[in-house]
Amino acid sequence: xxxxxxxxxxxxxxxxxxxxxxxxxxxxxxxxxxxxxxxxxxxxxxxxxxxxxxxxxxxxxxxxxxxxxxxxxxxxxxxxxxxxxxxxxxxxxxxxxxxxxxxxxxxxx
Ligand code: SF4
Numbered sequence: 001x002x003x004x005x006x007x008x009x010x011x012x013x014x015x016x017x018x019x020x021x022x023x024x025x026x027x028x029x030x031x032x033x034x035x036x037x038x039x040x041x042x043x044x045x046x047x048x049x050x051x052x053x054x055x056x057x058x059x060x061x062x063x064x065x066x067x068x069x070x071x072x073x074x075x076x077x078x079x080x081x082x083x084x085x086x087x088x089x090x091x092x093x094x095x096x097x098x099x100x101x102x103x104x105x106x107x108x109x
Pocket of ligand 1: 034035036037044058059062063064065066068069081082083084
């Protein structure tokens with residue numbers, strides 16, 4: 001059984017805000033059209049920057065992408081990929097940084 005991003009956060013609705021609109025919209029389309037239901041949901045909360053970028057790419061084809069993104073912005077999602085964007089502490093960030101200290105040549109850039 002695949003647990004999607006939507007399912008993962010259902011238990012946290014009281015804390016993160018109402019996901020009812022997104023669940024209702026997602027219920028109108030086949031699960032096969034929802035990338036976070038047909039792929040490993042861990043991609044949307046991955047540690048690996050390349051996995052996060054892959055999840056963002058998969059969201060582009062999602063029929064509820066705009067609703068997902070708008071809801072995540074309103075709820076100020078603490079983390080994860082939502083609507084094709086990476087959230088950290090409630091804001092969209094361009095990319096996930098790899099673990100560890102930045103390389104010296106990256107810090108100068
Ligand atoms: S936009 Fe991405 S995270 Fe949101 S429902 Fe679609 S696949 Fe899942």
